[in-house]
Amino acid sequence: MSPVQPVVTSPITSSPPAPRKSFWQYLLSGMLLAVILGVTWVVSHTSPTEEQWQAAMPVTGELGEVLTGRNIEATVHGVQVAEEVVAYTGWAGPTNGVWVVVDVSAAAVVDDNGAALRAAELQVGDVIYTASDRPDFGSILPHGLSTGIHLRGPLMFEVPRELIDSDAAASATVRLGLDSDTRLDSVIEVPVDLAGIEVAASIETDEPVWGNE
Amino acid sequence: MSLWWRRNGIPVAAIAILLPATIFITFSNEIGAYNKAFATEPVLVETGDTVDYGGADWLVINTERILAGSPEAIESELPAGADLIVVTTLVTPGEVDSDGQSPSCAVHLDELDGDTVLRTFSDSQLDGIEHDRPPTALGSCTKEELDPYRLESIFVVPADANDTLALRLEVYNELPRFLQIRL
Numbered sequence: 039m040s041p042v043q044p045v046v047t048s049p050i051t052s053s054p055p056a057p058r059k060s061f062w063q064y065l066l067s068g069m070l071l072a073v074i075l076g077v078t079w080v081v082s083h084t085s086p087t088e089e090q091w092q093a094a095m096p097v098t099g100e101l102g103e104v105l106t107g108r109n110i111e112a113t114v115h116g117v118q119v120a121e122e123v124v125a126y127t128g129w130a131g132p133t134n135g136v137w138v139v140v141d142v143s144a145a146a147v148v149d150d151n152g153a154a155l156r157a158a159e160l161q162v163g164d165v166i167y168t169a170s171d172r173p174d175f176g177s178i179l180p181h182g183l184s185t186g187i188h189l190r191g192p193l194m195f196e197v198p199r200e201l202i203d204s205d206a207a208a209s210a211t212v213r214l215g216l217d218s219d220t221r222l223d224s225v226i227e228v229p230v231d232l233a234g235i236e237v238a239a240s241i242e243t244d245e246p247v248w249g250n251e
Numbered sequence: 252m253s254l255w256w257r258r259n260g261i262p263v264a265a266i267a268i269l270l271p272a273t274i275f276i277t278f279s280n281e282i283g284a285y286n287k288a289f290a291t292e293p294v295l296v297e298t299g300d301t302v303d304y305g306g307a308d309w310l311v312i313n314t315e316r317i318l319a320g321s322p323e324a325i326e327s328e329l330p331a332g333a334d335l336i337v338v339t340t341l342v343t344p345g346e347v348d349s350d351g352q353s354p355s356c357a358v359h360l361d362e363l364d365g366d367t368v369l370r371t372f373s374d375s376q377l378d379g380i381e382h383d384r385p386p387t388a389l390g391s392c393t394k395e396e397l398d399p400y401r402l403e404s405i406f407v408v409p410a411d412a413n414d415t416l417a418l419r420l421e422v423y424n425e426l427p428r429f430l431q432i433r434l
Contacts, residue, residue, distance in 0.1 A: 149371040151359065185372050186409035187333050250332030250409060 094220040098227045107224020109153065111188075112144040112214050114228040119202060120238040123194055125176025126245040135198045136237055140169075140212055140230075143190035146183045153183040157215030157225065160195040162232065163206030166213075169193040178246045183216075191246025207232040290421045290429035298433050305422030306346035306354045312401075313339040314434045319410040328381045329407060335380070336360060336406045338418050338434065339388065343399040356392035359419040360406040361431060371419065375407045 099105040104113050123137045124130045131137060138160055146153040158169035158179060169179050178191035201207060214226040256263075296302045301310040317323045317335040329335055338360070344353035360372040374391070384390060388403035404418070420430040 148369070150373050151371065184375075184407065185370050186412065187330055187407060247330070248333070248407075249330035 092221045094215065094223060094225040096225050096227045098229075101228060101230065103228075105226045105228070106147060107215075107226060109147045109149060110144065110183075110214065110216050110224055110226060111147050112142060112226045113188075114212050114214075114226075114230070115141040115143065115190075117141070117212070117230045117232070117235060118238065118241055119232065119235045120241040122240040123173070123192075124240065124242045125173045125192075126243060127174065127176045129173050129176045131170070131172055131194065131196070133196050135196055136202055137241075138167075138195040138197055138202075138232065139241060139243060140193045140195070141190070142178060142193050142212075142214065143188040144178070144183055144214060145188040146185045146216075148185065150183055150185040153185075153216055154181070155179060155183065155193075155214055155216070156218045157213065157220050158193050159213040160197070161211045161213060162197070162201055163204070165201075167195045167197050170196050172196070173243075175246075176243065181246060184248065186250075187248055188250055189246055189248055192243040194243075202232055202235075202237065205233075208234070286427050289427060290419070291427040292429070293431040294428055296430055296432040300432075302430060302432070303345070304420070304428075304430050305356070305425040306344065306348075307422075308341075308343040308345060309420060309430060309432070310341045310343075311338060311418060311432050311434065312341050313337075314416075316414075326381065332410050333407050334410050334412065335382070336408055336416070337382070338404045338406070340402040340404070340418065340420075340432075341399060342392065342396075342402050344397050347397065351397075352394035353397055354392065354422045354424075355394050357421045357423075358392075358402070358404045359421075360404075360408065361417045361419050362408070362412050363415045363417055364413075365415075370412070372406045372408050372412075375405050380405070380407065 095107070097105045097107045101114055101116065104111060118139045118141075120137050120139060122130060122132065123139055140160070142155075144155055155169075155178065160167045160169075169177065171177075171179055173192075173194050174180060177193050178189050179193060181189055181191075183189060208231050210230050210232045212228045212230055213220075215223060217223060294302070294304065296309075298311065301308050315337045317327065317329070317337070319329060319332055319334050324333075324335065327335055347353055358374045361368045362370045362372070382405055384403050385401075388401040389396070390403060392402060393400070416434045418430070418432040418434060420432065422429075
């Protein structure tokens with residue numbers, strides 16, 4: 039039987055105890071935390087929402103005013119309302135409602151590669167109507183835009199008759215842009231008073247023309 | 252240095268280096284891929300120089316500006332306040348693709364202020380422009396054309412466009428490089 043070996047144990051080592059924090063250190067930490075929470079609250083409640091930072095950039099003006107955005111320059115010359123429209127092409131648009139005919143000139147500002155009026159809208163109250171493609175080349179909708187050279191012609195919106203008589207008709211808006219998705223780009227906006235316009239039985243529109251007056 | 256820093260210094264330093272590096276690499280990769288789809292790297296070419304680009308030699312041999320109000324402008328039925336610029340380019344196809352076709356191209360006109368592009372005009376598609384193209388010239392790059400040919404591009408520009416102009420020539424497979432040939 040082997041002799042019993044003595045058990046050797048190493049002394050327990052430990053780091054010196056951390057100095058106790060004073061009341062003022064706790065108070066400072068608490069205040070720092072409160073400040074951080076306060077700043078976080080302010081930032082989270084004042085930062086733009088996703089809808090806001092992706093919003094279109096409106097360029098607003100009056101009838102007859104030349105309005106210039108990033109790559110679109112447009113003027114809304116006038117607005118008419120009629121029960122029937124006859125385009126220069128001979129197209130006549132029967133409708134159960136009425137036609138709002140907007141006389142517009144538009145051009146690209148810096149680059150006309152693929153530029154066209156893909157956003158041509160009439161907003162009345164909360165309802166948005168897009169320009170009708172029924173007149174085809176009787177309106178300026180299917181034409182491309184050219185840099186610095188304006189295209190002038192009509193846009194036709196087919197809307198319910200009762201809309202013209204509604205309260206919202208007095209504060210309608212014509213909206214023009216280069217992309218149907220208007221976010222993050224300039225949009226031309228012109229307020230129009232549809233309620234103050236007499237509804238004609240029929241109007242004839244001119245051929246769209248190019249040129250700078 | 253406190254005990255906390257002795258214990259955590261290396262991980263904190265690693266995060267401080269790796270996080271910005273990851274953001275930078277991801278961002279540069281995304282921007283690089285985006286830029287490759289667009290003409291963002293101009294190759295400047297002086298007037299009269301022939302340049303090999305995209306499988307063909309390109310040489311601008313003539314530029315003509317028809318001023319608004321001139322008899323030629325009236326004859327061409329230009330829009331009011333617009334000039335017509337006609338650029339003729341000699342295209343000499345050199346390489347053909349796997350289908351045996353020469354390079355196609357997109358042509359634009361840049362109005363410049365020094366090296367800064369002020370406005371860009373597309374090869375005109377305006378309705379009603381009367382312009383008689385010579386029978387020996389083509390209006391667009393033609394893949395089927397394997398022999399040298401003349402490419403005649405017309406641009407309708409506002410009369411206030413300045414005379415510092417460049418032909419912008421893009422071959423899709425060469426993007427983001429494109430030619431900017433001074434006129």
